[in-house]
């Protein structure tokens with residue numbers, strides 16, 4: 001207690017950064033000597049200018065931060081740190097009705113049924129020739145393995161594919177240089193196919209599936225092309241090769257011990273684990289020539305259609321698997337010290353950086369050296385038939401950072417790399433090639449990922465780096481035991497990094513992706529065109545508004561515009577009916593959504609964009625006259641935007657009737 | 663025409679009583695004898711304007727917006743008018759009835775009150791009109807602050823609606 005208290009005091013004096021445990025006092029020292037000057041006076045005012053986006057002006061960059069356990073993706077502006085949108089992906093979201101409306105419920109279907117939540121980790125923007133092209137952003141759901149594609153025109157989730165044979169879908173979702181594939185690797189190895197077997201027979205029997213999901217060039221449509229069934233390690237993170245190394249993908253591994261219990265101890269026994277280098281071009285060729293084994297599977301493929309405004313689920317029954325030992329020259333292991341976590345590839349594609357999270361140093365492998373080692377067949381044994389290369393033969397250098405607990409690295413495109421250190425709470429800037437440390441700055445506190453827009457592509461935009469932290473503590477006004485995580489923005493345009501801003505983030509951001517605003521701004525969709533609306537229950541002119549009954553099902557075809565519903569008086573509904581409100585927003589102007597909610601609705605409201613149709617089910621349980629209203633303050637007469645439904649007893653013979661203004 | 667309404671309403675309620683299970687005894691609610699004061703009070707509508715904006719004749723004014731001048735052919739292009747009627751139906755009938763005041767004004771004889779340019783500008787950019795055109799501004803007040811919607815039509819689409827208005 002005393003310790004924490006004094007620590008806290010020190011922090012307030014801005015002399016020393018927070019450290020997790022006394023055990024890491026050394027780490028505290030490290031950051032302690034690298035503090036910047038006091039945060040007032042001229043320095044802070046120039047920082048203020050750098051992040052200040054005047055009222056009415058717009059940010060220079062978009063940043064997409066994963067929401068972690070919120071299941072969603074959040075959109076921020078840089079350098080202001082202002083949040084623009086939360087995009088629901090794997091979680092139900094009452095704000096828009098995503099996952100509650102009849103149209104979007106299918107998006108959350110899986111082989112386990114409706115799973116309305118996931119843990120979203122690693123966003124990656126689509127690329128062409130290794131540069132961001134701003135068409136889509138891909139994200140992974142960790143818990144019930146899924147990959148989603150989000151449109152960067154509508155900023156909506158358009159597709160979700162479940163990944164069979166995977167568990168803890170963590171070394172995902174990273175895309176290749178021309179968006180040929182989204183790659184999704186399993187963190188947990190499991191029996192493949194799943195079966196009833198003793199847990200302690202893990203070793204040698206479990207498998208780690210690495211999935212290569214093809215992306216259709218025009219539509220973005222996802223399809224699992226093949227899965228490589230690897231030895232039963234944990235596949236932690238990954239990144240694609242680029243430039244010369246395009247066609248390869250690199251995965252960090254841990255638990256090469258293949259232990260199945262008390263992993264905290266048992267998975268940290270080996271001095272070195274591996275980075276797995278996978279030549280996917282070679283496997284693609286093998287598969288295209290009929291290689292691989294079709295395995296029975298069961299996984300959901302959910303696609304949202306912008307014209308029908310509707311998602312549909314298809315259950316897929318088969319997946320193509322590849323035994324890596326059957327494709328010679330396709331997979332190699334690069335020994336890498338101490339349970340590497342981050343596995344990042346520099347803009348040139350030559351260097352593969354493994355961050356041994358239990359070590360102080362970073363290991364950098366050389367792609368060229370790797371190729372010649374493979375050519376010279378200089379192997380250091382094998383693991384389950386996969387050749388292990390010699391550490392010395394592939395290693396390009398070691399960054400002796402002096403930090404503790406390295407995790408992730410991004411690049412500025414000017415020959416520098418930036419690595420986060422979780423335990424010593426800092427970002428370290430170092431030079432590629434010389435491996436010299438150039439600068440280090442503390443983070444507040446315990447940083448996980450960091451992000452430079454385009455920082456893991458051929459062309460980074462090296463102006464800002466955002467550090468996303470796991471611990472917030474005293475950064476903001478306290479809000480009870482639970483707080484939003486903190487992030488810091490550093491200006492990296494100069495030799496030294498400068499901390500310029502601090503902002504709270506939503507959920508738990510893991511990785512993030514960013515790009516210049518110009519890439520997206522002009523393609524951002526403003527409205528859905530009413531004359532392109534192909535929703536089967538749409539009404540494209542108010543005179544089509546009607547109510548139809550078939551048995552106990554009642555379909556209300558309703559339209560809305562400022563500020564009324566057509567119809568707004570409905571009679572003839574009975575207790576026990578299943579009432580579908582299909583609502584079409586007839587506005588065709590930017591930023592005029594309408595909402596819909598009705599008393600006792602067991603789902604959520606709907607927020608309907610201009611030109612869109614959405615459906616909500618209502619099952620009236622009590623006789624009465626029940627109001628509905630618009631939830632979005634849409635005009636000066638928004639409070640007038642309401643209507644009534646008369647609910648009669650189940651035995652009533654009152655016919656259906658509907659009206660507006662009569 | 664007008665006198666038909668109360669009769670219709672009467673029939674309607676009779677109908678309801680006839681078929682709808684239990685019907686509440688009709689309560690007429692409260693009524694206050696007052697006549698609705700026209701919106702010429704205080705600051706909102708200028709005192710000098712006795713004529714409500716919807717009745718005002720402003721044929722010389724072109725409004726504010728991209729349409730600066732437009733000459734109409736003496737004969738109505740019926741194909742264009744039909745196309746206009748269809749666009750009007752999907753985009754405008756939620757708020758306008760051709761011959762009757764609804765959320766927005768009726769279009770009965772609109773070309774006797776407004777210039778073609780003014781109408782086109784009102785359809786193409788109502789926000790700008792309401793901000794900068796005197797009559798449009800007064801219309802907004804007259805219609806209780808209900809907004810005229812920008813339905814993002816093209817010039818061609820708006821032009822065909824104008825042709826349709828000529829048939830009214």
Ligand SMILES: [Cu+2]
Nearest residue numbers: 594630634641
């Ligand atoms: Cu509304």
